[in-house]
Amino acid sequence: MNADQQRRAETHPGGGRAERARKLIHIVASISAAVVALFAPAAAVAWLLLGAFLVAIAVEEARRHNEAAGRVFNRAFGGMLRPGEAQGITGATTLAAGFTIAALILPQNFAAAGILAGGLGDAAAALIGRRWGRFRLRSGKSLAGALACFAAALPAAWIIPGIDFPAAITTAVAAAIFEILPLPFDDNLWLPAATGVIAWASAVPLI
Numbered sequence: 001m002n003a004d005q006q007r008r009a010e011t012h013p014g015g016g017r018a019e020r021a022r023k024l025i026h027i028v029a030s031i032s033a034a035v036v037a038l039f040a041p042a043a044a045v046a047w048l049l050l051g052a053f054l055v056a057i058a059v060e061e062a063r064r065h066n067e068a069a070g071r072v073f074n075r076a077f078g079g080m081l082r083p084g085e086a087q088g089i090t091g092a093t094t095l096a097a098g099f100t101i102a103a104l105i106l107p108q109n110f111a112a113a114g115i116l117a118g119g120l121g122d123a124a125a126a127l128i129g130r131r132w133g134r135f136r137l138r139s140g141k142s143l144a145g146a147l148a149c150f151a152a153a154l155p156a157a158w159i160i161p162g163i164d165f166p167a168a169i170t171t172a173v174a175a176a177i178f179e180i181l182p183l184p185f186d187d188n189l190w191l192p193a194a195t196g197v198i199a200w201a202s203a204v205p206l207i
Contacts, residue, residue, distance in 0.1 A: 018079045018080045019127070020127065021079075021080055023123040025080075026091075026123045029092070029119070030095075030116055030120060031116065031119075031120075033052075033099040034113075036049060037049070037099075037103055037108055037109075037112040038160070045103050049099045049100045049103045052096050052100075053096040053097050053100045056090075056093040059073070060089060060093055091188055094188035094189050095119075098115075101193045102193040105193055106193065106197065110162075110163075110199050110200040112196075113156075113195070113199040113200075114192040114193055114195040115192045115196070116157070117154075117157040117195050118153070118175055118191040119156075119191075119192065120152040120153060120156045121149035121150070121153035121176070121195075122175075122179065122187065122188075124148040124149055124151065125179045128147075128148035131144075137180055138182075145179065146177075146179050149175055149179040150173065150176040153171060154168055157171040157172060163202075163203050164203065167203040168199075170202040171199040171202060174195060175195050175198075178191055178194055178195065
C-alpha cells in the first residue's frame with residue numbers, strides 16, 4: 001500500500017476485523033509464495049508465480065465485467081477492499097505482481113527472503129501500527145509499525161538458507177526503512193524485490 005493508504009488503515013476507527021482478515025490473506029500469500037520460490041524447481045518458480053498473477057488479473061476482469069462474478073467477489077471480499085479498490089486494482093493483485101518481479105530478478109533464496117521478510121514485515125507494520133501507532137513519523141507512518149516490521153522481517157530473513165544473522169539484520173532494517181518511506185505508489189509492487197536485493201547484497205561477499 002502507499003503512504004496514504006497506510007495512514008488510513010492504521011487510523012480508521014472501524015473495520016478492524018476486515019483489516020485483520022486482509023492481512024491474514026497477505027501473510028498466507030507471502031508464506032506460500034516464499035515456499036514456492038525456495039522449493040520449486042528453479043525453472044518453474046517465475047512461471048508459477050506469474051501464473052498466480054495472471055489468475056489474479058483474470059479475477060479482476062471477471063469481477064468488473066461479469067455481474068455474477070462481481071456479486072460473488074463482493075460477498076467474499078468486498079468488506080476488505082480499501083477506497084479505490086472497488087473499481088481499481090486490489091492489493092492482492094499488486095502483491096502477486098510483486099512476487100513475480102522478485103522471482104524474475106533474484107536467485108531463488110533471495111527472492112524467497114524478499115517475499116517473506118517484506119510480506120510479513122508489511123503485515124506486521126499495518127496491524128501493530130493500527131493498534132499501537134500513536135507516535136507518527138513525518139511520513140505519516142507510525143514508529144510502532146516500523147519496529148513491528150523489523151521484528152517480523154528479521155526471523156523471516158534469517159530462516160532462509162544462505163542468509164546469516166548480520167545479513168538478516170540488514171534486511172530487516174531495510175524493510176523497516178522501506179516501510180516508513182512516504183512513497184505514492186503501492187509498495188506491494190516493489191517491496192518483495194527491493195527487500196530481496198538488500199538480502200542478496202548483504203549475504204553475498206563483494207569480492
